[in-house]
Structures are given as structure tokens and as C-alpha cells.
Amino acid sequence: MSRTQKLFTYSALSIWAFVAIFPIWTLIVNSFKPQKEIFSNPFGLPQNFTLEGYKAVWLKGNFGTYFLNTIYVTVISLALIIFFGSLAAYALAKWNSKSSTALYVFFIAGLMIPIRLGTIDLVRLMQFLNLQDTIWSLIPVYVAMGMPISIFILTAFVKNLPREMFDAAKVDGASEWRIYLQIVVPLLRPAIATVAIFNMMKIWNDFWFPLVFIRAEESRTVALGVSLLFGQYRTDWTRALSTLSLAAIPILILYILLSREFIKGLTAGAVKG
Amino acid sequence: MIENFKKRFQKDGIWVLFLLPALLIYLVFMAAPLLDSMRLSLYTGKGYTPTEFVGLQNYIDLFTNPVWRERFLGALKNTVIFFAIHMIVQNSLGLFFANLLSQDFKGRNFFRTIIFAPATLSVLVTGFLWTLILNPHWGAINQTLKAIGLDSWAKPWLGDENLALVTISLASVWQWVGMPTVLFLAGLLGISDEILEAARVDGASSWHIFWKIKFPLLKPVVGVVAILTFVDNFNAFDVIYAMAGAKGEPGYSTDLLATFFYRTGIAGEHPIGIPNMGMGAAIATITFVILMTGVLIWLYSSRKNEDLV
Structure with a gap:
């Protein structure tokens, strides 16, 4: 230079x-x-x-509840995304048939279509399932939303694993389930980290579905809580800024600690495709 | 035949079982709602019960009934502008920063981390933050402009119908510029050093190297970035909600398809507050068709490019 x-x-x-x-x-x-x-x-x-701002916001806003709700939703959704996604990815990578190719295309199509466009039906579905106003309405939607990108990343990864590993285990008489648990999952770890980071950001920061599904105080997530509190404190800047900081600081700390993985995770999905 | 089926199940059944949980949740909570929205767009009815079949009436209303037409075409136009600003400003900046960051120098990881940092925050948080910074009286931007004697530049950024949409788009660009940057950077780092070294030995300038060698090799990434920008921004909601409210203030000048969809099909227009789900589904379906058209054009053109290579 x-x-x-x-x-x-x-x-x-x-x-x-x-x-x-x-x-x-x-x-x-x-x-x-x-x-x-x-x-x-x-x-x-x-x-x-x-x-003063933090005290007011924390006491008045039930921020503790909002955080716990967001953590529950994020952790449970991520666990399910990784479990369902890796099982499906293993099957899609190893099952050579027309149906598996068709299913793969069906899953991948979801990458380009925002789930939000189906919101009206989801609202009716949650009413029907009696889940509206609870954090349980968010989890299945986030898991469904996470499937395309997770299956995309994980299937590509499984396909790149050396074939001999599976063949050797098969000869030894291991079932597919054992191969999945004892060979595939440990090897998938870096790809799982990518999937987790990618989905975590989307779920943690999502505002749309809490806004649409949830009104009850006890079911609010951080994003929803922030929007309601910010509305109240618009003219009290100390409190308004404390509200925003409470939502921003945990993510910023996590990002600073994991920035390398974050960036790798975000590029993995798009660039390989 | 039953024998045959049994044999097949023994061979493939396990894969079906492995695929079942992912498939079920994806079908029930994503694919089916998306498809059923199209069916609902043919119905009308108050609140949660769009039960009266009206055929294409919702679509006809959106395009011809003056009450709907104005809002719909306004939201469509604003969405195109919002997308175009991201496409041009955000992605050019991203390409520029990626090119700088692909060089070998001290501190490049530091800059990479910082450029991406805003993208990790919730859109809602950054949107609210920008409303404070852009506050006409107390916000940092106008205070600074006044302090350096540029009083006439201090504008009501979010209160002026001619400025609000551009201002919000730029705040959103500020947040997301890290995204194309890391994608382009990954693409640039994938270009082999030998090609670049050979060009340098031949005396090519960096400008020349960028446009004649790097950029053509980046074309697939450019396609990916373009399609991601398209899908994300045709669907943007949070930043408008935070900075201009669900009605796209002032005077609907920042109303996007997603805010229009939200008001119509989910929240219900003030003061009645009863959603018109059939009409909402029609707006969602139109957005879906626009997105699909864009994606298909992209798939078609990227396949054509591949054939050429």
C-alpha cells in the first residue's frame, strides 16, 4: 500500500x-x-x-419480565430451530431421491418470502389455538421462519462432510439416529454456531410479531416494551435514552465479545449461495 | 405392490421421520398462512371474520376506488423510493468500504467490527434514537448546524413531507451499511491474489483493477446483495413505525406497503379500529407478487450469467 x-x-x-x-x-x-x-x-x-432514568424504567416498566420473556422465546426457538433444522439437513443431504430435492427447494423458497406476509392468517391461527397474548404464540412462528436459512446452511455443510465417516459407522451397524447424534451433530458445531447467531439476532430484535400478537403486560418482549415506554417518555430524555440503552447494551456487549463469529455467521448464508 | 411399498418405507422411512418436525412447523406456520392469505384476499367482512366472498373486489378497490387508490399507490411509490435509496446509497457505500477493508493494514478488524455494529441493534431502538437526534429543537444535528452558523440548514427533518422519507431512509442506511460491506468483503477476499498481483505488475492502477478485474468477479455477490436489499426493504416496517408512526407521518409521506398493510389488515384504521382482513390480505398478496417477480428476474438473469461463464 x-x-x-x-x-x-x-x-x-x-x-x-x-x-x-x-x-x-x-x-x-x-x-x-x-x-x-x-x-x-x-x-x-x-x-x-x-x-434516575434506569431506576424509573426498570421499576415502572417491568423490564425484568421483558428480558426474561425475550430470553425464553429466543432460547427455546433457537433450540428447536437447531434440532429440527439439523435433523432435516442430515436427511436432505443423505437421502438421494426426487422427493428430497423437491423438499429442499420447498424449504429454500422460504428464504425469499417474508413470513410477515402471512400475518393475517397467523393472527387467526393464534386465536384458534388460543395462544394470542402469550409468548408461546411467537415461538412456532420464529421456528418456522428460521427453517429456510438453517436448512440451507446445514445441508451444504453436511454435504461437504467426508462420506467415509458415515459409511464406516453404517458398516458397524449404527442406526441413522445414532449417526446423527454421535457423528453429525459434533461435526456440525461450527455451522450450528452460524445458524444460532443468524437467527438469534432476528428473533431477539423482532418487533413485528410481538406487536401483532401481544398486548398483555406479562407477555411483552424487550422490543415491545421499549416501544410502549418510549412513547410515554418521549419528552423525558433521560428516561427515553435509558429505555433504549437497556435494550441496546446487552446486544452490544454480546456483539463485541463475538464479533468475529457474528460477521462470519452473516456472510455464510449469503455468499455460499 | 404392498411389498414394494414396505421395502421403500424401510429404506426411506427414517428420512421421512427426520424431515417431519421441520416440515410440519414450516407448513403450518409459514407456507399455509402465506397461501391462505391469497384465498382470504378474495373475501371481506368485519374484524376477524372475513367470510363474505367478493372475488377480486378488494383488488379492484385498491386500484380504482379513490379511498383506497390514493393510499395504496402512495405507499407503493414510497416503498420504491425507500428501496431505491438503499440500493444506491447503502450498497455503493458498502462496496466502497469493502474495497478499502479488503486491503492489508493495521486495524482493519477494528473498522470491520465498528461498521457492522449498528446492524446488530434492534431497528426500533435505532429508529427511536434517530428521532431524538433529529429533533428540530433539541436534537444533536440541528444544534450542531446552528452552532457552526448554518442556521438555515437546520430543518424539521421528520416533520417536512418532502424530507421525511429521505431522512428515514438514510437513517436506515446508516444502520444497515455493514451488511453489504461484509458480503462484498467476503467476495473480495475470495479473489485470488495472483490475478491482482499480475495486474499490478503490468502497471494497472487500483481504479482500473477495481472496475476491470474485481467488479466483474464480484457479480454474483452483487446479485445476492441486490436481491437481499430488495426483499428486506419491500417489507420494511419497524423503522417507519419508530420514526414516523404507523400512519407514515407527516401526511402519509413515509407510508410504506408494510405500514399500509398493518393499518388496514391488523390494527384497523383510526377511529374505528376494526381490521379489514380481506383487504389486508390483498395488500400482502400484491407485495408477494412484486417480491416473486423480482426474485424470478434475479434467478433468471443469474442463471444466464452462469451459462456465459
Whole structure:
């Protein structure tokens, strides 16, 4: 790299890094300031440090419940996505027949069609199943939504595993179920991590389905709670910013810890295709 | 014949069992609702019971009845603009950053992490955050513009019908630019060094190398990025809901197909608040047809490109 190239690269990237980080920085520092200081000192570190916003939001907003609900929904959905997805992927990769090709295409078609377009039917279905207003209405929808990308990534991965491994186990008389559990799942681990990260972000951040399915206080997720609290606190900036920070900080910490896997996970789905 | 079937089941039955859970949940909660929405779009009725068959009347209303037509065509137009801004601004920036990040220099992982960071946050959170930053009186943008003497540039960004849609689109670009960046970056890192080295030895400029060598090799990734941008943005809802409300304020100038769908088929228009599910299903079906058309064009053209190679 020549000197001018280097200068250009660093300055262009630094400008965007600033643009990307600056709003997040103001969000977090200002959530620790009283309203007055937010306007007098909008960009610096807090001088009159306060936790008033967080206290108010946490106590009034039942944020603990929102977090627990979101964690339940995300964890249960992810576990089911990975279990159902890897079972199906193993079958699709190993079963050579016309039906398996057709099923694969049927699953993959879901990559391009947003499940939201079926919302009206889903609302009626949840009413029929008596699940509306509970977190259980979200889980099956998220699992269904996660199937296409998971089957896409996992099937490609199983197909790339060396054939001899399965053949040797077969000769030893192992059942397909045992091969799946003892050989396929351990080998799939990196691909499973990709699938988990990809789906986790979508599920954790989803706002549409909680908005449509859930009204009850005790079933709200973080995204839904944030939207209702933010509406109330629109003019109280300390509280408004505390609300947003509470939703943003856990994800940011997780991202900083796992950024490499995050980026790998997001590219794996799209670039291989 | 029964023997034959039994034999087949012994051989293939296990695969059917393995596929069953994924297939069932995908069928019941995704495929069937999507297809049944098309059927529902032919019905009308108040609230949760669209039971009266009306044929194509919902579609005819959307295209010809002035009450629906104005909202529908407005939302369609805004969605196209919203998508076009992402396609042009977000993806050009992404390609530009990816090209810089594909070079070998200190700190490139740091920049990569930062550029992608906003994309990990909930759209709702970043949308609300931007409404505060863009607040006409107290927001950081107008405060800064006034402080450096550009008072006339300080605009009511989200309150002006001519500015709101572009402003919201750019806030969304800010959040998502990391996505095309990592996709293009993965594509660029896949190009063999030998080709690039050979070009450099021949004295090609970096500009030339980019357009004549890298870009043609990136074409499949460009296709993937384009189709993802298309599907995601024709379906965008959260950012408008957070920054302009479900009615796409001001004056429906930021109303997209998804907000129109939400108001019509799910929330119900104020002040009645009763959803018109048949009409909602018709809007969803039209969106579905638009998406499918785009995807099929993409599949067709990418297959054609492959044949050429």
C-alpha cells in the first residue's frame, strides 16, 4: 500500500467509524445525565452522573419480565430451530431421491418470502389455538421462519462432510439416529454456531410479531416494551435514552465479545449461495 | 405392490421421520398462512371474520376506488423510493468500504467490527434514537448546524413531507451499511491474489483493477446483495413505525406497503379500529407478487450469467 492509499483508507474509514459510533455514544452517555445536562452538554461524559432514568424504567416498566420473556422465546426457538433444522439437513443431504430435492427447494423458497406476509392468517391461527397474548404464540412462528436459512446452511455443510465417516459407522451397524447424534451433530458445531447467531439476532430484535400478537403486560418482549415506554417518555430524555440503552447494551456487549463469529455467521448464508 | 411399498418405507422411512418436525412447523406456520392469505384476499367482512366472498373486489378497490387508490399507490411509490435509496446509497457505500477493508493494514478488524455494529441493534431502538437526534429543537444535528452558523440548514427533518422519507431512509442506511460491506468483503477476499498481483505488475492502477478485474468477479455477490436489499426493504416496517408512526407521518409521506398493510389488515384504521382482513390480505398478496417477480428476474438473469461463464 502506498502512502497516499494508506492515508485515504484510514481517513475514509475513520469518518464512517465516527458516523457509526457517534449516535450510539450519545445514546449511552446521555442516558446517565439529567435532562438539563443532556441539552447543555450533549456529547461529553456525564458531569452530574445519575441512574434516575434506569431506576424509573426498570421499576415502572417491568423490564425484568421483558428480558426474561425475550430470553425464553429466543432460547427455546433457537433450540428447536437447531434440532429440527439439523435433523432435516442430515436427511436432505443423505437421502438421494426426487422427493428430497423437491423438499429442499420447498424449504429454500422460504428464504425469499417474508413470513410477515402471512400475518393475517397467523393472527387467526393464534386465536384458534388460543395462544394470542402469550409468548408461546411467537415461538412456532420464529421456528418456522428460521427453517429456510438453517436448512440451507446445514445441508451444504453436511454435504461437504467426508462420506467415509458415515459409511464406516453404517458398516458397524449404527442406526441413522445414532449417526446423527454421535457423528453429525459434533461435526456440525461450527455451522450450528452460524445458524444460532443468524437467527438469534432476528428473533431477539423482532418487533413485528410481538406487536401483532401481544398486548398483555406479562407477555411483552424487550422490543415491545421499549416501544410502549418510549412513547410515554418521549419528552423525558433521560428516561427515553435509558429505555433504549437497556435494550441496546446487552446486544452490544454480546456483539463485541463475538464479533468475529457474528460477521462470519452473516456472510455464510449469503455468499455460499 | 404392498411389498414394494414396505421395502421403500424401510429404506426411506427414517428420512421421512427426520424431515417431519421441520416440515410440519414450516407448513403450518409459514407456507399455509402465506397461501391462505391469497384465498382470504378474495373475501371481506368485519374484524376477524372475513367470510363474505367478493372475488377480486378488494383488488379492484385498491386500484380504482379513490379511498383506497390514493393510499395504496402512495405507499407503493414510497416503498420504491425507500428501496431505491438503499440500493444506491447503502450498497455503493458498502462496496466502497469493502474495497478499502479488503486491503492489508493495521486495524482493519477494528473498522470491520465498528461498521457492522449498528446492524446488530434492534431497528426500533435505532429508529427511536434517530428521532431524538433529529429533533428540530433539541436534537444533536440541528444544534450542531446552528452552532457552526448554518442556521438555515437546520430543518424539521421528520416533520417536512418532502424530507421525511429521505431522512428515514438514510437513517436506515446508516444502520444497515455493514451488511453489504461484509458480503462484498467476503467476495473480495475470495479473489485470488495472483490475478491482482499480475495486474499490478503490468502497471494497472487500483481504479482500473477495481472496475476491470474485481467488479466483474464480484457479480454474483452483487446479485445476492441486490436481491437481499430488495426483499428486506419491500417489507420494511419497524423503522417507519419508530420514526414516523404507523400512519407514515407527516401526511402519509413515509407510508410504506408494510405500514399500509398493518393499518388496514391488523390494527384497523383510526377511529374505528376494526381490521379489514380481506383487504389486508390483498395488500400482502400484491407485495408477494412484486417480491416473486423480482426474485424470478434475479434467478433468471443469474442463471444466464452462469451459462456465459
